[in-house]
Amino acid sequence: MSGREFAERGADLELVGIQKRFPGFTAIEELDLTIPAGSFFALLGPSGCGKTTTLRLVAGLEEPTQGRILIGGRDVTDTKAHQRPVNTVFQSYALFPHMSIIENVAFGLKRRRMDDPMGKAHEALKLVELDHLAQRRPAQLSGGQQQRVALARAIVNRPALLLLDEPLGALDLKLRRQMQLELKTIQEEVGLTFLHVTHDQEEAMTMADTVAVMNKGAIEQMGAPEELYELPRTAFVANFLGKSNLFTGDVVGTTSEALSVDVAGHRITVPVARAQRHQGLVTVGVRPEKVALHLEAPDAASTRNVLGPGRVIDVSFAGVSTEYIVAVPGAGTLSVFAQNVGFGPVAHEGDEVWVSWQVEHGFGLADEPEESDRFPADDDTRSIAVQRREALISELEGS
Amino acid sequence: MAFAAFATTEAQPQAPRKRSRIALLLLLPGILYLVLFFLTPLISLLLTSLQAPSEFGDIGMYDYAFNWQNYVDVVNAYWPHILRSFGYALAATVLALVISYPIAYFIGVKARRRPLLQSLLLVLVIAPFFISFLLRTLAWKQILSDESIIITSLKALSLLAPDAYFTGTPFAVIFGLTYNFIPFMTLPLYTTLERLDTRYLEAGSDLYANPVTVFRKVTIPLSMPGIVAGTLLTFIPAAGDYVNASRDFLGGPDTQMMGNVIEANFLVLLNYPAAAALSIILMAAILVLVGVYVKRSGTEDLL
Numbered sequence: 001m002s003g004r005e006f007a008e009r010g011a012d013l014e015l016v017g018i019q020k021r022f023p024g025f026t027a028i029e030e031l032d033l034t035i036p037a038g039s040f041f042a043l044l045g046p047s048g049c050g051k052t053t054t055l056r057l058v059a060g061l062e063e064p065t066q067g068r069i070l071i072g073g074r075d076v077t078d079t080k081a082h083q084r085p086v087n088t089v090f091q092s093y094a095l096f097p098h099m100s101i102i103e104n105v106a107f108g109l110k111r112r113r114m115d116d117p118m119g120k121a122h123e124a125l126k127l128v129e130l131d132h133l134a135q136r137r138p139a140q141l142s143g144g145q146q147q148r149v150a151l152a153r154a155i156v157n158r159p160a161l162l163l164l165d166e167p168l169g170a171l172d173l174k175l176r177r178q179m180q181l182e183l184k185t186i187q188e189e190v191g192l193t194f195l196h197v198t199h200d201q202e203e204a205m206t207m208a209d210t211v212a213v214m215n216k217g218a219i220e221q222m223g224a225p226e227e228l229y230e231l232p233r234t235a236f237v238a239n240f241l242g243k244s245n246l247f248t249g250d251v252v253g254t255t256s257e258a259l260s261v262d263v264a265g266h267r268i269t270v271p272v273a274r275a276q277r278h279q280g281l282v283t284v285g286v287r288p289e290k291v292a293l294h295l296e297a298p299d300a301a302s303t304r305n306v307l308g309p310g311r312v313i314d315v316s317f318a319g320v321s322t323e324y325i326v327a328v329p330g331a332g333t334l335s336v337f338a339q340n341v342g343f344g345p346v347a348h349e350g351d352e353v354w355v356s357w358q359v360e361h362g363f364g365l366a367d368e369p370e371e372s373d374r375f376p377a378d379d380d381t382r383s384i385a386v387q388r389r390e391a392l393i394s395e396l397e398g399s
Numbered sequence: 400m401a402f403a404a405f406a407t408t409e410a411q412p413q414a415p416r417k418r419s420r421i422a423l424l425l426l427l428p429g430i431l432y433l434v435l436f437f438l439t440p441l442i443s444l445l446l447t448s449l450q451a452p453s454e455f456g457d458i459g460m461y462d463y464a465f466n467w468q469n470y471v472d473v474v475n476a477y478w479p480h481i482l483r484s485f486g487y488a489l490a491a492t493v494l495a496l497v498i499s500y501p502i503a504y505f506i507g508v509k510a511r512r513r514p515l516l517q518s519l520l521l522v523l524v525i526a527p528f529f530i531s532f533l534l535r536t537l538a539w540k541q542i543l544s545d546e547s548i549i550i551t552s553l554k555a556l557s558l559l560a561p562d563a564y565f566t567g568t569p570f571a572v573i574f575g576l577t578y579n580f581i582p583f584m585t586l587p588l589y590t591t592l593e594r595l596d597t598r599y600l601e602a603g604s605d606l607y608a609n610p611v612t613v614f615r616k617v618t619i620p621l622s623m624p625g626i627v628a629g630t631l632l633t634f635i636p637a638a639g640d641y642v643n644a645s646r647d648f649l650g651g652p653d654t655q656m657m658g659n660v661i662e663a664n665f666l667v668l669l670n671y672p673a674a675a676a677l678s679i680i681l682m683a684a685i686l687v688l689v690g691v692y693v694k695r696s697g698t699e700d701l702l
């Protein structure tokens with residue numbers, strides 16, 4: 001244990017060549033990661049990508065098969081969980097059911113023999129505005145309140161590193177948004193290093209300074225949320241972090257600034273600086289909200305990519321915006337997000353439309369085109385559910 | 400409007416009344432059974448314990464009376480047996496707990512991912528039940544007797560004094576009680592530990608508690624329902640046991656427990672009031688001890 005004092009401020013975390021194998025499968029292939037002190041870092045990925053395993057390795061609840069873990073420059077790989085200056089807010093909260101709220105919060109302080117554990121615990125409960133419930137049992141609290149107690153129980157110890165394991169997963173949307181803001185405020189107030197694991201891309205982007213997108217036991221891309229969103233490097237990131245329209249084709253012309261790709265007879269131009277690969281078969285894309293919908297053929301301009309004519313095959317109205325699915329022969333289907341500046345949708349199912357976007361908004365991906373799919377990724381939960389349902393329906397019809 | 404109001408106020412209490420009639424019907428066999436085979440003998444026992452000897456009768460002839468002196472007499476005559484009963488039962492319960500907890504923890508927590516091993520170990524815990532309790536105790540008498548291989552070889556190796564013996568000692572009685580009641584301790588402990596959420600243990604170690612502290616502050620309190628159930632299931636029958644302490648089994652003249660005294664008074668001395676009074680005292684003492692224990696262990700909200 002690093003003494004009986006609180007960490008002055010957050011410490012940096014360094015993972016060097018981490019590998020974790022479980023009997024039968026490898027959770028983490030090879031992971032190198034540095035999280036600077038005092039930052040709010042989000043590890044984003046689908047379930048089973050190894051993000052929770054990473055967190056458990058840092059907490060000391062699992063041992064890495066290979067590699068070192070350094071917290072604040074100190075190698076903690078061989079230390080046990082209770083010896084690490086790290087606290088976790090568990091997904092299930094794991095509040096001790098046989099203790100009152102205040103006893104739960106004071107648990108860590110008492111183990112470290114801090115002065116006045118009860119006073120400090122009450123202060124932490126005040127921070128999450130639950131001091132009036134100090135004598136209750138966890139079972140008597142609502143999910144949101146339990147979540148805040150779990151947070152208080154962790155931050156009261158002022159760990160050098162706070163680990164958050166999808167702590168907002170069980171809350172409803174409104175409470176989740178509120179807690180996201182609160183967490184962010186608390187992080188700024190206490191200045192600790194936060195490592196947040198989540199599969200909710202919106203949560204990761206609103207809260208974190210730096211987001212690392214993880215897939216199949218490795219980090220695909222890391223950076224500031226807006227950087228990751230505006231310039232995804234792989235098809236996985238492009239589709240996991242928001243939606244993307246992706247097209248695959250051969251590079252047919254390169255200037256010093258732009259790259260032209262031939263997609264089944266359509267010409268799509270992408271800035272060279274925003275493309276990862278500059279020759280051969282490449283995948284390029286654009287975000288749906290950058291795409292404009294036209295009811296008449298727009299004038300050709302060198303600063304815009306135009307596709308069309310195509311047909312609207314689906315319109316879903318979501319209040320603030322409308323999503324149009326447009327099928328363009330040869331180029332596949334595109335998704336278009338349009339703000340509802342007028343009243344209701346501007347186009348309807350079956351309408352003939354054109355789509356266009358500014359060249360500078362396009363991006364080129366690093367994936368081998370064979371890997372990247374021209375259709376939305378089918379590895380998120382919803383599309384797996386859709387596939388299952390389709391398989392079931394066809395099975396039922398077959399019998 | 401008025402009719403509607405009547406309808407709602409009258410219809411509502413009717414529904415539960417109907418349900419309670421069915422519940423009563425379902426409870427009837429149980430209630431009858433308890434009245435016939437528990438309440439009646441209990442009252443009879445209570446009345447017997449207050450009987451006085453017939454004035455001109457033979458030995459074993461008693462008249463109904465309110466002879467409270469019986470209680471004073473048996474306590475004066477048998478207080479060492481009363482203390483011994485609870486002492487042996489307590490020792491056996493503590494031993495059984497210490498032996499059972501690691502077994503139950505291993506089966507319920509460590510072997511959780513291996514269902515086959517788990518079932519096999521559970522069968523091993525229950526296996527002794529397939530042989531009669533008396534036979535098993537007699538077998539232990541053989542094993543611990545002075546001529547047994549174990550005792551003679553221990554003596555031959557000078558690990559035991561030449562004049563040492565086991566049968567008839569308090570050690571043998573406590574050993575027998577512990578052995579016979581271990582499954583009653585292990586099974587409730589297992590059912591609690593099997594449901595123990597190991598995430599609480601992880602949370603404990605995450606909050607700077609070393610393994611010993613996690614065990615003391617998290618595992619033990621969370622397994623309290625099993626500990627309470629197991630100790631009660633062991634302590635209550637052990638305190639009233641008269642087989643292990645009997646001279647025919649593992650006990651001797653100095654190890655007689657309340658059960659043996661009650662047996663002797665009923666069957667040999669024909670002093671029914673004394674035997675009944677002792678039974679009532681045993682029952683009351685256990686009730687009080689158990690009540691205090693459950694209250695003190697604070698498991699009301701975990702049970």
